[in-house]
Amino acid sequence: xxxxxLATYSVNGAMRxxxxxxxxxxxxxxxxxxxxxxxxxxxxxxxxMKLADAAxxxxxxxxxxxxxxxxxxxxxxxxxxxxxxxxxxxAEYKDGSDAPKYPSMFLRVPRSFVGHxxxxxxxxxxxxxxxxxxxxxxxxxxGRHIPESTALDHIAxxxxxxxxxxxxxxxxxxxxxxxxxxxxSTGSLGPWIVPYTTEAQIADIRLTTRVNGETRQDDRTSRLxxxxxxxxxxxxxxxxxxxxxxxxxxxxxxAGARFDPPRYLKPGDVIEVEAEGVGVLRNGVVDExx
Numbered sequence: 001x002x003x004x005x006l007a008t009y010s011v012n013g014a015m016r017x018x019x020x021x022x023x024x025x026x027x028x029x030x031x032x033x034x035x036x037x038x039x040x041x042x043x044x045x046x047x048x049m050k051l052a053d054a055a056x057x058x059x060x061x062x063x064x065x066x067x068x069x070x071x072x073x074x075x076x077x078x079x080x081x082x083x084x085x086x087x088x089x090x091a092e093y094k095d096g097s098d099a100p101k102y103p104s105m106f107l108r109v110p111r112s113f114v115g116h117x118x119x120x121x122x123x124x125x126x127x128x129x130x131x132x133x134x135x136x137x138x139x140x141x142x143g144r145h146i147p148e149s150t151a152l153d154h155i156a157x158x159x160x161x162x163x164x165x166x167x168x169x170x171x172x173x174x175x176x177x178x179x180x181x182x183x184x185s186t187g188s189l190g191p192w193i194v195p196y197t198t199e200a201q202i203a204d205i206r207l208t209t210r211v212n213g214e215t216r217q218d219d220r221t222s223r224l225x226x227x228x229x230x231x232x233x234x235x236x237x238x239x240x241x242x243x244x245x246x247x248x249x250x251x252x253x254x255a256g257a258r259f260d261p262p263r264y265l266k267p268g269d270v271i272e273v274e275a276e277g278v279g280v281l282r283n284g285v286v287d288e289x290x
Contacts, residue, residue: 003277004052006157007192008039008074008115009067015074017042019052020192024060025067038074039193043140043156044243048195069116071189072159073138076244079108080235081134081163081181085225085250103226103234108163108248112182116191119286120164122265123183128167129265129285132251133209133217133273135202136161137228138193139245144236151232154241157193158202160273160281161248162209164188167257167264188283189246201277202228207252210272211265219252226250 005020006028016029017039028051036042042051083104114120122129140156164187170180181187196202202221209217226234231247256263265271265285273281 004049004055004195005192005279006039006042006048006051006072006195007190008070008072009062010070011062011067015070018061019055020064021060024064025062026055026058027061028055040073040075040244043073043138046140046156048140048157048193052195068118069191071110071113071115072193073189073244073246075110076246077242078239079110079113079246079248081106081108081248082226082231082250083177086219086223086252087225088219088253099225103231105235106177106181108187109182111184113187113189114185114283115188116281117283118185118188119284120162120188120265120271121183121185121288122267122285123166123186124288124290125183126166126168127264127266128169128257128262129186130165130167130256131209131211131216131265131271132161132163132165132255133207134161134163134248134251135205135207135221135275135278136189137232137247137249139241139247140196140243142240142242144240146232146236146241148229148233151229152196152199154232155196155202155228156243157195158275158278159189159193160191160275160278162188162271162273162281162283163248163251164265165255167262188281190281191279194278205278206276208274209252209254210274211256211263212270216256217252217254221249224250
C-alpha cells in the first residue's frame, strides 16, 4: 500500500493542495476547497484519509517539476520547536549536565520557513547558517491539559523540518534563542504531510540529515529524551493545542556548529532530511540578496 502524502503547492500563481505521487500531484483543491480551503482545515476536520482516498487511482494533474511545494500547513497558529531532545545532543554541549528535567522550547514564525526544494537563505547578518533535521508532528485535535495516555490521539500527521539556525544570533541574549531561529527563509518544512495512523508508525523512525551527500545526523525517535506523548502533555499544560499546530520534536547530534572547525552551510550546499515512512526534505542554499 502506498503511503498517503498530502502537499500544499503553488502553480501558475495559485496556492493549491493535493496528493503527491512519485511522478506528480493529484489536485484535490477543486473538489474539496469549499469544505477545506487548505490542508489546515482538512486537518481540523479529520479529513486527511478522505483526501488520500479521493486521490487513489487518479493520474497526476501536475508534474512535480511544474509546481513549487510549500510548507504543508499554511498559517499555523503556532510552531513549537523542541531543543536538546536526543541523548547524544545533550552530551554534545560538553558541560557535564545531566539530561534536562523539562524540555527546552521556542516558537518560530511562518516567514522563517520555505518549502521543499526552495533555497535556504544565508543572511547578510551572519555566515553561521546551520542545519537541524527533525521530525514534525501536526496536531489534528484541539486540547488543553491533554493526558499522556490519550496524547497521540491529537496527532493528525507527521512531516519533516530542517530547523535552520543562525548560530551566533542564538547567543545574543542570556535567556532566549528567538533571534537566531527566526531569520527569514532559514528553515524548511515538508515536503508533505503523512497522515498519522498508529503509534508504531512514529515509535522508532530513523532520522538522518545529509549535506552534499555526506551523512551528518543519524538517530531514531525511540531515543528521544522527551517522547511524543510527554511533549503533547507538557505543551498543552501552558497553551491550548489547536488543529494545524506544528511541533518540531528535536534534532540529533551532528549539526555543523559541533564540528571543529564548525561546518556551516554555504551557497551551493544541498541539505537532505530523511525519515523512514515520511520522505526526503531537500533544500539548497543561497546568499541573501543585497
